[in-house]
Amino acid sequence: MATNVRTRRLMKELSTIRKDAALGTLDPILTLEPVSDSLDTWTATIKGPDDSAYSGFVFKLSINIPSQYPMTPPEVRFVTKIFHCNVHFSSHEICLDILKSTWTPAWSLQHVVRAIHLLMGAPEPDSPLNCDAGNLLRAGDKRAHDSMVRLICSRYAERLQPEK
């Protein structure tokens, strides 16, 4: 029965996402959809925030929906390699409070993806998963940090296609 509730709620979320996509209000999310009909795993693509070194690149996320969702948070990680102090450089795991301790069922997958987009633009160097990125920010060397970000982006991330 629990899985049934989870599926129904995910269906509702998907229809909201589709409505927003049709209205053009999904930005900066480019896509957010289930990988298969089972709705167990989703994938998302987001634009790098405009005012950050990630600007102009596209980042892919994978989302795993646990069996107890929405009582427990979705498991989200980057698919695209990224240099960010709150993202593990090898496992691509994301350190974000709403994905752990402060999750509530009032959040949706769309909220989570938006929160990750905001985290990209506002890194938290005091709880780093990537110590090198965190140390550069804590040392105040934004220039070195941003050039490292762009180097990793240009090697691993896709470039944002200009809108027609």
Next chain:
Amino acid sequence: MSEAAETKPRVKLLKYNAVAMWRYTFHNEKCGICRTHITQRCLDCVSAGNDVSECKLAWGRCGHCFHVHCIQKWLKTTHTCPMCSQVWEAERITGHNAADEDDSDDEM
């Protein structure tokens, strides 16, 4: 004064249609947990095919409203309101049509 009272009114009111507006006094119209409108059954009850009378609503002191079945599942892990993260304090529990309840706040 007397002059005004003597003059005949120019307009005579023959009939009027009163229009009343109403709205819910809580903050959310959808249950924040199952995302179904709170005037409808929760997803548990939809799955189980329960009647709407079996699906009650829980109103928190913070002004947020959820299906009882939904909030109960959440309160097992964390005793806060999912919408505002304040400590959850249930104010009252009603049926879906609050006006039909014996609750003092919502008497007909």
